[in-house]
Amino acid sequence: MRRDEFTEMRAFLEVARERSFTRAAVKLGVTRSALSHTIRALEERLGVRLLARTTRDVAPTAMGERLVQSIEHHFEGISAEITALKALSDKPSGHVRIVCPDDAIELVFRDRLKPFLREYTDIQVELIVDNGFTNIVERQYDAGVRLGEAIARDMVAVRIGPDVSYSVVGSPEYFERYPVPESPQDLTTHNCVNLRLPTSGGLYAWEFQEYGREFSVRVDGQLVYSNIGSAVDAALDGMGIAYAPTDLIRGYVNDGHLREVIKDWCPTFQGYHLYYPNKRNHSPAFSTFVDAFRFRLGTGY
Template sequence: MRRDEFTEIRAFLEVAQERSFTRAASKLGVTRSALSHTVSALEERLGVRLLSRTTRDVAPTAAGARLVESIQPHFESIAAGISALGALRDKPSGLVRLVCPDDAAELVFRSRLPAFLRDYPDITVELIVDNGLTNIVERQFDAGVRLGESIARDMVAVRLGPDVSYAVVGSPEYFAGRAMPATPQDLTDHNCVNLRLPTSGALYAWEFEKDGREFSVRVEGQLVLSTMEPAINAARDGVGLSYVPKDLVRQYLDSGELHEVLADWTPTFQGYHLYYPSRRHPSSAFSAFVEAFRYRLR
């Protein structure tokens, strides 16, 4: 394959993945016009249109999708092979790309990333915070982070931390003049902060458990958010009740700034796990990252 052919195909794959010439150009470090010219040259050489372009969207045509399916795995193998050369160095090096929800970024990575970056100065970590169910293969992430229950069985899963407990919390100001809920059904009488799920667009139904029975309650309130930190701040500000990971609010519970209710009803979930495809060939940088963040029972 000639160098210009390789460049054209790589450019096409980036645009097909990002669904945007602008984002793909940014990743490749070229101008949008140069990228568009490169992809057009590939289409002209092959004699078939690979991308459908509109003012709002860019998507592979049927021919483009077929080309992505046939050549993407080979480009991934090339990238993995190049990354594996880092193993020949004295220290692991390279880029590790991850996607995780905002609560995991705080609970798993905030306290541990600084030491990892100091120990491995030749490794760059790109951590994208996204609360949706991101397709890590399609978006070319090395791995993603989710609670154990939500990881597909065809993925390799590595536990990153202990089980995660959730809590329903509110401020003393909010509870002033209000009866605290004794059961999840009592939440209908309260102003609850809802969380919008980015993938489905639905509101998250609060999950509860009692005597082995699991159930969900759809709550109502004046405020709908998409991430955890604003939900915690809303509870602290007396807006209403929030349903959040308990470790994220432990300091506020200890100080009395927040009160927990329905503690006997809130469940514990499997901890956060790093997940990635079983067919993936890990680079030295990724292997070092997995070992550094793997949760080990003490």
């Protein structure tokens, strides 16, 4: 079918449905005279009269009604397919690459990824674990994840989780062999599981607070890891005391596998934030990801 034939058929069908040249012209976005000319050209080409015109009404003739029955379902099918294709084109798709510390996967992403991926089946999410201060621009990541106070000022920061509190924990087996510390300073005599900072190469100094004063304690021990998950596992195995996000160890504390100590000194930090360069042309997939994981007060995440 040529394009002009398609236009004529669509115009005829609209007039037959509306039973008015005026209303059909408005729906088609053409003038009434142009529409009348199109229908006349169609009738002349087919050699039959398709519409019976009166001063008050327009109705299909017998031949016109036959043509309506023949072509209507085809145009409805075309319209439905166009709508479906538009819906697909409006659906975000693409690859999102995020670098984050290992505990953020458990605390921020794990519970929320499942419904997100189910809703947006054309988006692929790649989470790269790195506990250092990664240069996301140089490494070509879409965004990184850090606690709020650690974000550079030249970055856009979107909060994706509630405040994060930290705990000092050890297993009952460990505390059968060593006295329970009563202050952060007592930790210097314990076998503590250290965390190596990938960026600086140094060991992380455990942070505490007392009466609004913040301070750090450098601990020592036989084990050093580069991720918090392994440090928690070491504490569970009775090999030392670990310093980890409270939500990460809460289940182990509740079931008695770990014991929290010196809780009054343990700090709370601003929640995890997604940070990324301030540029205009973010992909639809990334924008959808940011909006889905944005922290909303009162929802728990």
